[in-house]
Amino acid sequence: MLDKKLLIKSPEIVKKNLSSRGYIFDDDQWIKLEEERKIAQVNLETNQENLNKLSKEISKSKDDESLKDQASSLSTLVKQDKEILQSIQNNIDEFLLDIPNLIDKSVPVGEDESSNEIIEEIGDLPNFSFEPKAHSFFIDKTDEGRGAKIAKSRFTVLSGELAKLHRVIGQFMIDTHTNDHGYEELYVPYVVNKTSLVGTGQLPKFEEDLFKLGEKSDLYLVPTAEVPVTNLHRDEKLNFEQLPLKYVCHSPCFRSEAGSYGKDTKGLIRQHQFDKVELVKICHPDKSEEEHVKLIEDASKILELLELPYRKVVLSSGDTGFSASKTIDLEVWFPSQNAYREISSCSNFTDFQSRRANLKFKSKKGNEFCHTLNGSGLAVGRTLAAILENYQTEDENFIYPKVLKNYI
């Protein structure tokens, strides 16, 4: 949610910024709604004030019938005014919840991912003396269509060595972030309510990407640990000294992936269920830029320890997600595709989620909104896939990255 004060004061700045991500901010509509709101609110509050005064008079002048009649009709009026204001307020809320975050100044302007900018390429690409296999070659051998049998397509079974490797990768990531990077480990619910999803920005706009638990329930499977972890302190006022809070959380993630039919149908790249180690930070607004840089370093470190070639990419304005102000993707090398593929997305959400989740800290100025950040550190399934591809051997097998050897 954007700052209402900014929206009122300079809608044209907002409009210009948001147009860079292809969002048309209807400032006429906004100004109209705000004017309606102001009239309705002032009207209600004036009538309420008079009614309050009248009520006090009644309490003093015991049972004055004419005063009571007057108050009664005023009360009816106030009730109507409340309904009017409420309906306007609902429209405003709906309008505001639909607006994406402002794009950071440093983000390249462009329509889509073709305008993303490569910041840096790290690590040497593997040089195979044979035709490298796709990771799905290894996965298919263990899954054999059973994920689809048990659940549906885009679910996968791992067995034996691959199941173990999958488990160990997550373990290694958490250990690195807790021991070396100072994150606190969390275990959280894998089911979240609507309020939490509104807080981080998945709702109301992106319901179709989620798995909902039953028609009547307002519970959903987590699409990412970002949701439970960022909402950990929702509606709280943190102490200044607590900041920054740094959490790491390994969780399964469930995404319905509606609208992605035909993309990445093989292997582990795009699944309805996958594991991810998520990094979340809650910090002072002045610090979010530098915390973002450090977050990216922390996530990158995993790829470096695993000795996987990767690159850093800054997403263009048009490719940046709804809640983010700036996003840096880490993309890992997939030899079989001769391409880099996303394995982590590190975003600064500024105060966008904090406003939705009412997440504040106490400062000398009063209560201020925190800034939130998160990034995958990393997606476990895709990491497994990247290891299989980059560490494969000519005999249709693979070896383990050095750092994982004492885990296996």
Added chain:
RNA sequence: GGAGAGGUGGCUGAGUGGUUGAAAGCGCUCCCCUGCUAAGGGAGUAUGUGGUAAUCCCGCAUCGAGGGUUCGAAUCCCUCCCUCUCCGCCA
């Protein structure tokens, strides 16, 4: 799942229809006093939002959430959520 109790400000805790946004205590901030410390005295101390550009001023809202009764609700009624105790079940 069954039976009962309860949800009030940073915390403890009063308050069962009318100057109660809310007693009291603790905590916190500032000032005074005491050669330091301890103790004592005084003042202040919720949030959100609107009128306004405004930390002043004035208003409105907020006592788990949402509805209802009433001129008026923290107080009465209904629904939901949560916490606690006992019983049942269970990893």
